[in-house]
Amino acid sequence: MGSVSKNVSNKRKHSDAKSPVHNLSEPERKLYDLIRSMEDKGMWTLDMKRQTLLPETQFKKHIKSLQTKNLIKEIVHINNKRKKYFMATDFEPSVELTGGAWYVDGELDKPFINVLRELCKRIVYSQKVVSIESISKSIREKGCLNVECSIQQIDQIMQSLVLDNVLMEVTSTGMGEFEAFRVGTMCYRKAEAPKVWAMASIPCGVCPRINECTPDGIISPATCIYFTKWLDF
Incomplete structure (x- = not known):
């Protein structure tokens, strides 16, 4: 029984040793841990540079290495499409990043x-x-x-x-x-069609001079071209 446990333990150690996480250089480890700490929110490359203080050439080299080892992935932030964001491959982007189900690759x-x-x-x-x-x-x-x-x-x-x-x-x-x-x-x-008030459809209902309109006056339904057109319609 002890022998079986020992074999299982050795297999686990051997498996862990093959994990790319255990073969990272010190700068890669620091960068990976920083990105992974942000979980499903991802991290902007400029923030990484500020916190790691890595020179530009080394930063690009280590980011590329982590991508090649399938430890991190680039993601699209719908509110900052021009900025590069990275996330550990263990996580899926949050709705705040992707926009949810209505977005594909950052586009509605x-x-x-x-x-x-x-x-x-x-x-x-x-x-x-x-x-x-x-x-x-x-x-x-x-x-x-x-x-x-x-x-x-x-x-x-x-x-x-x-x-x-x-x-x-x-x-x-x-x-x-x-x-x-x-x-x-x-x-x-x-949806039901909106009901139009009867007077609103007649020109008189919206006429600003309705109070001055009389049958025998200067302003009269008999001489009103708008009222005549409405009757013809």
């Missing part, structure tokens, strides 16, 4: 957003009333997208359609058209 994925907006709108228009969960299910079943779409993403898209007055939010009553949804569930339907 507008085509994908537009496709998803149009898809959500069509589903709502065809089903009349939907919830976030039901529209997510419809998208999965239709298989229209090449990538997975989270509930959070769909919720954000639906909110944008509400803000653009394409859709409207309605709360389920559990009856009639809402019978498929629990009472209180937030649902979505096609």
